[in-house]
Amino acid sequence: xxxxxxxxxxxxxxxxxxxxxxxxxxxxxxxxxxxxxxxxxxxxxxxxxxxxxxxxxxxxxxxxxxxxxxxxxxxxxxxxxxxxxxxxxxxxxxxxxxxxxxxxxxxxxxxxxxxxxxxxxxxxxxxxxxxxxxxxxxxxxxxxxxxxxxxxxxxxxxxxxxxxxxxxxxxxxxxxxxxxxxxxxxxxxxxxxxxxxxxxxxxxxxxxxxxxxxxxxxxxxxxxxxxxxxxxxxxxxxxxxxxxxxxxxxxxxxxxxxxxxxxxxxxxxxxxxxxxxxxxxxxxxxxxxxxxxxxxxxxxxxxxxxxxxxxxxxxxxxxxxxxxxxxxxxxxxxxxxxxxxxxxxxxxxxxxxxxxxxxxxxxxxxxxxxxxxxxxxxxxxxxxxxxxxxxxxxxxxxxxxxxxxxxxxxxxxxxxxxxx
Numbered sequence: 001x002x003x004x005x006x007x008x009x010x011x012x013x014x015x016x017x018x019x020x021x022x023x024x025x026x027x028x029x030x031x032x033x034x035x036x037x038x039x040x041x042x043x044x045x046x047x048x049x050x051x052x053x054x055x056x057x058x059x060x061x062x063x064x065x066x067x068x069x070x071x072x073x074x075x076x077x078x079x080x081x082x083x084x085x086x087x088x089x090x091x092x093x094x095x096x097x098x099x100x101x102x103x104x105x106x107x108x109x110x111x112x113x114x115x116x117x118x119x120x121x122x123x124x125x126x127x128x129x130x131x132x133x134x135x136x137x138x139x140x141x142x143x144x145x146x147x148x149x150x151x152x153x154x155x156x157x158x159x160x161x162x163x164x165x166x167x168x169x170x171x172x173x174x175x176x177x178x179x180x181x182x183x184x185x186x187x188x189x190x191x192x193x194x195x196x197x198x199x200x201x202x203x204x205x206x207x208x209x210x211x212x213x214x215x216x217x218x219x220x221x222x223x224x225x226x227x228x229x230x231x232x233x234x235x236x237x238x239x240x241x242x243x244x245x246x247x248x249x250x251x252x253x254x255x256x257x258x259x260x261x262x263x264x265x266x267x268x269x270x271x272x273x274x275x276x277x278x279x280x281x282x283x284x285x286x287x288x289x290x291x292x293x294x295x296x297x298x299x300x301x302x303x304x305x306x307x308x309x310x311x312x313x314x315x316x317x318x319x320x321x322x323x324x325x326x327x328x329x330x331x332x333x334x335x336x337x338x339x340x341x342x343x344x345x346x347x348x349x350x351x352x353x354x355x356x357x358x359x360x361x362x363x364x365x366x367x368x369x370x371x372x373x374x375x376x377x378x379x380x381x382x383x384x385x386x387x388x389x390x391x392x393x394x395x396x397x398x399x400x401x402x403x404x405x406x407x408x409x410x411x412x413x414x415x416x417x418x419x420x
Contacts (some may be wrong), residue, residue: 025415025416026415028415029412029415029416032408032412032415033064033412035408036064036404036405036408036412037066039404040054040066040068040401041068043400043401043404044068044069045069047069047393047397047400047401048271048387048389048390048397049069049386049387049389049397050069050070050071050073050269050272050386050387051067051068051069051070051078051079051083051266051385051386051387052067052068052069052079052384052386052401053065053066053067053079053081053083053292053293053382053383053384054066054067054068054293054381054382054383054384054405055081055293055294055296055297055300055381055382056297056379056380056381056382056405056412057297057301057304057379057380057381058304058378058379058380058413058416058417059304059305059307059308059310059378059379060416060417061301061416062297062298062301063379063412063413063416064412065081065293065294065296065297066080066081066293067079067081067082067083067293069386071083071266071267071386072266072267073267073269073272073273073275074267074275079266079386081292081293081294081297082252082264082292082293082294083264083266083292083293084252084253084260084264084266084291084292085265085266085268085291085367085384085386086287086288086289086364086367087287087290087291087296087362087367087369087384088287088362088363088364088367088369089218089287089360089361089362089363089364089369090289090360090361090362090369090370090382091285091286091287091288091289091362092221092285092286092287092349092360093303093349093350093360093371094240094244094289095138095221095225095228095285095286095349096138096322096347096348096349096350097244097313097314097322098225098228098236098239098240098243098244099138099228099348099349100314100318100319100321100322100348101239101243101244101313101314101318102228102231102232102239103318104314104315104318105232107228107231107232108134108227108228108231108232109134110133110134110135110138110321110348111134111135112133112134113131113132113133114131114132114133114134114137114223114227115131115132117227117230117231118226118227118230119230120190120194121194122193122223124143124144124205124206124209124210125195125205126205126207127143127209127210130209130210130211131210132144132210134224134227135326135348136211136220137217137220137221137223137224137227138221138224138348138349139214139327139346139347139348139349140214140215140216140217140220140221140346141210141211141212141213141214141215141327141331142210142211142217142220142223143205143206143208143209143210143212143213143215144193144205144206144217144219144220145203145204145205145206145215145217145219146216146217146218146219147192147201147203147204148201149192149199149204150192150218150219150283151173151174151175152174152175152177153177153181153188153199153282154174154177154188154282154283155171155174155175155176155177155280156176156177156178156179156181156182156279156280156281156282157177157178157179157277157278157279158179158257158277158278158279158280159179159277159278160178160179161277162277163178166277169270169276169277171365174365176277176279182282183282184282185222185225185226185282185283185284185285186226186229188283189219189222189223189226189283192204192219193219193223212331213331213332214327214331214332214333216343218283218286218287219283219286221285221286221349222283222284222285222286224285224349225285225286236255236285237254237255237256237259240255241254243313244299244313247312248295248298248299248313250291250295250298250299251295252264252291252292252294252295253289253290253291253292254289254291255284255285255288255289255290256280256281256284256288256290257278257280257290259290260290262278265278265290266386267366268365268366268367268386268387269366269386269387269388270366270387270388271387271388271390272387275366276365276366279365287362287364293382296371296382296384297382299382300371300373300380300381300382301380303371303373303380304373304378304379304380306319306322306323307319307323307373307375307378308378321347321348322347322350323350324347325345325346325347325352326345326346326347326348327345327346336354337354338353338354339353339354339355339357340353341353341354342358342359342360342361356375356376357373357374357375358372358375359371359372359373359380365388366386366387367384367386368384368385368388368389369382369383369384369385370382370383370384377409377413379409379413381405383401
């Protein structure tokens with residue numbers, strides 16, 4: 001699903017704060033951590049969200065990670081830093097890391113044409129002489145668009161319980177489909193993106209030439225994952241386990257419901273009382289990684305270290321490519337200049353705001369997620385919800401949560417740095 005960008009009216013980005021108690025921290029630092037926890041706990045009881053998780057880092061350490069509220073209303077289970085759930089389009093940042101790792105391994109190059117690796121031909125029929133490249137897929141300039149075939153076929157219910165009722169649930173422009181309609185990621189892309197595919201339509205591609213215009217594309221991002229599979233000979237999920245999850249010790253993280261213990265998964269809610277059925281996505285690389293705030297703190301800490309040249313997953317040069325704005329003004333139509341938008345420019349599946357901050361937002365049924373980094377303060381944060389925002393009180397709730405994080409940003413970050 002097209003990610004939902006969270007636009008908030010806050011004086012400053014709330015990128016950083018506190019973490020677990022550690023002996024190297026002062027009493028003042030730990031006191032501030034505890035104060036933040038107490039205030040977020042109280043606030044969690046008054047928001048439109050059942051549960052949410054946070055993780056905050058600087059370039060030296062994980063500063064804070066926690067969960068608040070309820071993960072399962074029916075069972076009364078608390079939402080903790082170890083609660084797992086899918087994180088929507090923030091998952092795409094893993095595609096970018098994976099593509100650059102494959103390039104380091106000599107398996108592909110960013111500017112290679114995708115048809116060099118695919119077993120079927122994909123091209124914009126309006127520009128048959130223009131090759132689509134891997135770089136275009138991971139910068140959303142491939143001219144592949146998310147038409148109704150993606151919106152109505154990609155989202156699959158996990159089981160057939162209350163199937164007739166659940167198929168009618170309103171999830172915006174998307175629709176839930178029956179488990180019987182599920183196909184593999186490769187077959188789905190082949191049927192939607194090739195001219196001989198049974199779901200191919202004229203609006204599968206835009207009228208723009210590949211490489212010219214930024215158009216956010218879930219299918220394009222997923223296609224990059226398929227290209228990686230064909231180039232490396234490894235399944236995308238297995239590749240990420242080997243080169244990202246295992247090195248970072250993200251032991252509670254996996255792709256899709258089949259990869260995790262569903263009993264530990266938070267329920268996702270349309271409001272404080274109504275739970276969505278469990279669902280999955282055929283195009284899983286674009287938004288279906290399941291993880292905890294604990295594990296995501298390790299991931300965003302690595303990204304922050306990568307930005308300052310101290311990452312462990314990629315070389316310095318690869319991280320420079322990952323975090324480098326790839327496009328120019330002429331690549332955009334109606335460019336989003338809001339300082340909290342991640343679509344002013346793009347790195348390799350990593351978005352930039354007009355203020356120079358970078359990260360990625362995500363939104364799916366029952367989910368709003370985001371990672372966001374401030375390059376000046378070298379701080380970053382992760383925020384995830386298990387409930388759709390109530391539009392009537394959304395801004396109020398966001399300002400309350402983010403305001404608390406912002407309040408403790410400077411104090412905790414300065415205390416952390418002072419003790420190095």
